[in-house]
Amino acid sequence: MHYGLQHNRATRNRGPSMSAPWQRTAQGANLLGADGSLGVTIFEEITNLAQQTGAINLGQGFPDEDGPASIKEAARAAIAAGANQYAPGKGTLELRTAIAAHQERFYGLLPDPETEIIVTTGATEAIAATLLALTGPGDEVLTFEPFYDSYGAVIGLSGAVHSTVPLLAPDFQPDLTALEAAFTERTKVVLINNPHNPTGAVFPREVLSRIVALAEKFDAVIVTDEVYEHLTFGPKHIPIATLPGAAERTLTISSAGKTFSFTGWKIGWLSGPAQLVAAVRTVKQFLSYSSGTPFQNAIAGGLGLGDDFYQGIAADLADKRDVLSNGLQKAGLKVLPSQGTYFVLADTAALGITDATALARRLPALIGVAAIPVPVFCHADGAERTKSLLRFAYCKKIPVLEEAAARLSTLQERL
Structure with missing residues (x-):
C-alpha cells in the first residue's frame, strides 16, 4: 500500500498559453501566481529567512566543507600556470x-x-x-x-x-x-x-x-x-x-x-x-x-x-543522514527512507500538520532550522500528494547536524 496515495495517473502540465519565454520558464518552475505575478524560487526565499533568523540552513543542497585538498591545490597550480x-x-x-x-x-x-x-x-x-x-x-x-x-x-x-x-x-x-x-x-x-x-x-x-x-x-x-x-x-x-x-x-x-x-x-x-x-x-x-x-x-x-575516496564519501554521508534522521524522528516527524543523494524527506502529518509549505516558512524563526517543502517540486496534483512533506539536506558537518537535531527536538512544544 502506497503511503499517502491519492492516485497514480500521469499528468501533463499544459497550463495557460504564455507568449514570452520568461513566462513559460517561470510557469514551468512554479514561479507564477494565479494572477501571473512573478515570485522568487523557494530556495531563495528560505535561504533569506535562514539568514535573517540565523537558522541552520538545511534547505539548499550544498556542503559546508570543501572537498579534497589535492583538487584545490591542482586548481591553484593551474591558475598559477596560466590556465x-x-x-x-x-x-x-x-x-x-x-x-x-x-x-x-x-x-x-x-x-x-x-x-x-x-x-x-x-x-x-x-x-x-x-x-x-x-x-x-x-x-x-x-x-x-x-x-x-x-x-x-x-x-x-x-x-x-x-x-x-x-x-x-x-x-x-x-x-x-x-x-x-x-x-x-x-x-x-x-x-x-x-x-x-x-x-x-x-x-x-x-x-x-x-x-x-x-x-x-x-x-x-x-x-x-x-x-x-x-x-x-x-x-x-x-x-x-x-x-x-x-x-x-x-x-x-x-x-x-x-x-x-x-x-x-x-x-x-x-x-x-x-x-x-x-x-x-x-x-x-x-x-x-x-x-x-x-x-x-x-x-x-x-x-x-582511489576507491577509498569514493567509498568514503558515501559512508560519511550515510552517517550524516542517520544523525539528521534520528533528530527528525525525535521531533515527532515521520522520516521516509533515503537511499542516496543529499536529502531526506519528513512527513509533518505525523504532527497533525498538513501544510508543509506554511511550516517551512515558520521553521527558521520557530526553531532555527530551515527546510524546503516538497510541493514546490510538483505540479498541482503532485503538490496535493506531497503537501505535508519537507526536504532536509544532510550534507553538513556532523556538529551542525547534531545542533539541528537538538533544535528540532523542541518543535512539538514550540508548535
Missing part, C-alpha cells in the same frame, strides 16, 4: 579523457573523448542545452514527480509539454503501469534523475529496464541526470546507459559538484552517442561556450582518485 583563458568549447582534452576513464572504470562504458563527451557549466547547463536542442512545441518531455525545478523551467522555455509520473511515498518508486500510460507518440525525451532529488530514491534495474523498453517503443531519447551517482547507501547506482538497448539513445549527465563537494566550481559533463552530443554541443556553445578552465583539469585529477 586562465577560454577552454575549448567541448572542454579540455584532459578532463574529457578523465571522464571517459571514469565511465569505463565504474560502469564499463567507453565514450570517445573527442566526439561523445562535452564539458558544461555544471549539470544545469547540460540539462538546459539538451532540452533546448532536442525539444520544442508539440513535443512532450516526461519526468518523474517530484522533479528538480530546473527541469520544469527549461521544458517551459523550450515550449514543450511537461508530463509526469508520480513517485509515491514511502519508497518513491514509480508504478510501472502509470509509467507506460504516460508515454505517447509525442514523447520526445524521458528525463530521469537517479539517484533522485528530492526523494532520495535509487531506481532498481526493473524500473530502468522498463524505461528503456518504452523509450525504444516510442523512439524517445533518454536523458539521465546522475549527479549523485557516487552517493548511494545500500542500493548500487545503475547507469541506465549500461542496459541493453539504452546506449544508442541515452545522454548521461553528471558533475563534479556533488561528488567532490565543489558545487561553486560548476563543472559538469554529458556523454552519449556522437550525433546526440553534437546536437547538444550546437546549443551549448551559444550558452556559455566554455567556463572554469583551471577547475577543469583539477577535476580531471579528482576523477582518478
Whole structure:
C-alpha cells in the first residue's frame, strides 16, 4: 500500500498559453501566481529567512566543507600556470579523457573523448542545452514527480509539454503501469534523475529496464541526470546507459559538484552517442561556450582518485543522514527512507500538520532550522500528494547536524 496515495495517473502540465519565454520558464518552475505575478524560487526565499533568523540552513543542497585538498591545490597550480583563458568549447582534452576513464572504470562504458563527451557549466547547463536542442512545441518531455525545478523551467522555455509520473511515498518508486500510460507518440525525451532529488530514491534495474523498453517503443531519447551517482547507501547506482538497448539513445549527465563537494566550481559533463552530443554541443556553445578552465583539469585529477575516496564519501554521508534522521524522528516527524543523494524527506502529518509549505516558512524563526517543502517540486496534483512533506539536506558537518537535531527536538512544544 502506497503511503499517502491519492492516485497514480500521469499528468501533463499544459497550463495557460504564455507568449514570452520568461513566462513559460517561470510557469514551468512554479514561479507564477494565479494572477501571473512573478515570485522568487523557494530556495531563495528560505535561504533569506535562514539568514535573517540565523537558522541552520538545511534547505539548499550544498556542503559546508570543501572537498579534497589535492583538487584545490591542482586548481591553484593551474591558475598559477596560466590556465586562465577560454577552454575549448567541448572542454579540455584532459578532463574529457578523465571522464571517459571514469565511465569505463565504474560502469564499463567507453565514450570517445573527442566526439561523445562535452564539458558544461555544471549539470544545469547540460540539462538546459539538451532540452533546448532536442525539444520544442508539440513535443512532450516526461519526468518523474517530484522533479528538480530546473527541469520544469527549461521544458517551459523550450515550449514543450511537461508530463509526469508520480513517485509515491514511502519508497518513491514509480508504478510501472502509470509509467507506460504516460508515454505517447509525442514523447520526445524521458528525463530521469537517479539517484533522485528530492526523494532520495535509487531506481532498481526493473524500473530502468522498463524505461528503456518504452523509450525504444516510442523512439524517445533518454536523458539521465546522475549527479549523485557516487552517493548511494545500500542500493548500487545503475547507469541506465549500461542496459541493453539504452546506449544508442541515452545522454548521461553528471558533475563534479556533488561528488567532490565543489558545487561553486560548476563543472559538469554529458556523454552519449556522437550525433546526440553534437546536437547538444550546437546549443551549448551559444550558452556559455566554455567556463572554469583551471577547475577543469583539477577535476580531471579528482576523477582518478582511489576507491577509498569514493567509498568514503558515501559512508560519511550515510552517517550524516542517520544523525539528521534520528533528530527528525525525535521531533515527532515521520522520516521516509533515503537511499542516496543529499536529502531526506519528513512527513509533518505525523504532527497533525498538513501544510508543509506554511511550516517551512515558520521553521527558521520557530526553531532555527530551515527546510524546503516538497510541493514546490510538483505540479498541482503532485503538490496535493506531497503537501505535508519537507526536504532536509544532510550534507553538513556532523556538529551542525547534531545542533539541528537538538533544535528540532523542541518543535512539538514550540508548535
